[in-house]
Amino acid sequence: MKPLAQTIATAVVLIALAVTASSARQAAGLKVFLSVDMEGLAGVVTGSDVSPTGPDYAHFRAIMAGETNAAIEGAFLAGATDVLVRDSHGSKQNLLPGALDPRARLLRGASTGPKNMMEGIDASFAAAVFIGYHAKAGTPNAILEHTSNGNVQDFAINGVSLPEGGYNALVAGLYNVPVVFASGDRAVVEQLRGLLGPIGAVAVKEEIADASFGMSPKQAQDEIRKGVEAAVRARTAARPYKMPGPYTMVLRVRQERPLHPGATRTRPGESTFTHPDLLEILNAFNAMK
Numbered sequence: 001m002k003p004l005a006q007t008i009a010t011a012v013v014l015i016a017l018a019v020t021a022s023s024a025r026q027a028a029g030l031k032v033f034l035s036v037d038m039e040g041l042a043g044v045v046t047g048s049d050v051s052p053t054g055p056d057y058a059h060f061r062a063i064m065a066g067e068t069n070a071a072i073e074g075a076f077l078a079g080a081t082d083v084l085v086r087d088s089h090g091s092k093q094n095l096l097p098g099a100l101d102p103r104a105r106l107l108r109g110a111s112t113g114p115k116n117m118m119e120g121i122d123a124s125f126a127a128a129v130f131i132g133y134h135a136k137a138g139t140p141n142a143i144l145e146h147t148s149n150g151n152v153q154d155f156a157i158n159g160v161s162l163p164e165g166g167y168n169a170l171v172a173g174l175y176n177v178p179v180v181f182a183s184g185d186r187a188v189v190e191q192l193r194g195l196l197g198p199i200g201a202v203a204v205k206e207e208i209a210d211a212s213f214g215m216s217p218k219q220a221q222d223e224i225r226k227g228v229e230a231a232v233r234a235r236t237a238a239r240p241y242k243m244p245g246p247y248t249m250v251l252r253v254r255q256e257r258p259l260h261p262g263a264t265r266t267r268p269g270e271s272t273f274t275h276p277d278l279l280e281i282l283n284a285f286n287a288m289k
């Protein structure tokens, strides 16, 4: 081949390679995972606010959809091509499908298996976001603090006491997905930043003498939209939350449940279980909590 023809041929090959790489990235897209609980929504203060039998449940259910849609909007403004929403409260049937931004897809209803509030996550996601989250059982100055259910006093893995947002972040970390943003009360924001580092966050309310003081739903939604957009844009600076295995859990409960196979009772109300697979640890937690 003559030099000029050779140069042109090389250029054509390089352009073709660049186009292929670019379309591969576009095909992969930018997927964002949203896990949405209720206790940390704007204005929520008692269990009846987030219980289907409570007098104001319909109102807070609409606020849940509003904060979720704000997060979806923020994700799309940051370039998301696909948003999965996991309803993460109680029966997981709080978000009404017709109330959600139609660009998102909803994972609704209780699921079997260990992922629970993180069901649907895998390595195809670039970032995870927690909306409406709450602090762990026993946290002072927190609104509706608990861990999974009212029976759990403390749940620790490898010596680290974890809120729901902590072990859910570990599940995301299994797939190298960083948690980039969380909303809830001031207590959960501080707790999650203590575990996960300086993630984006909005404290929509704070506890004052067991009461809830905070933003209007509209203001909370504006802050969540802006915060999620900024956090998803900055996602490459966020680190997935990981712990080296094997994992040893220590669970303290008020009412003892039967021991999961392989678990040991260490004292009344306390059990321990060790396994190299984090999802097996969560199976044991779910069985004994």
Ligand SMILES: [Zn+2]
Pocket: 037, 038, 039, 088, 089, 090
């Ligand atoms: Zn909840």
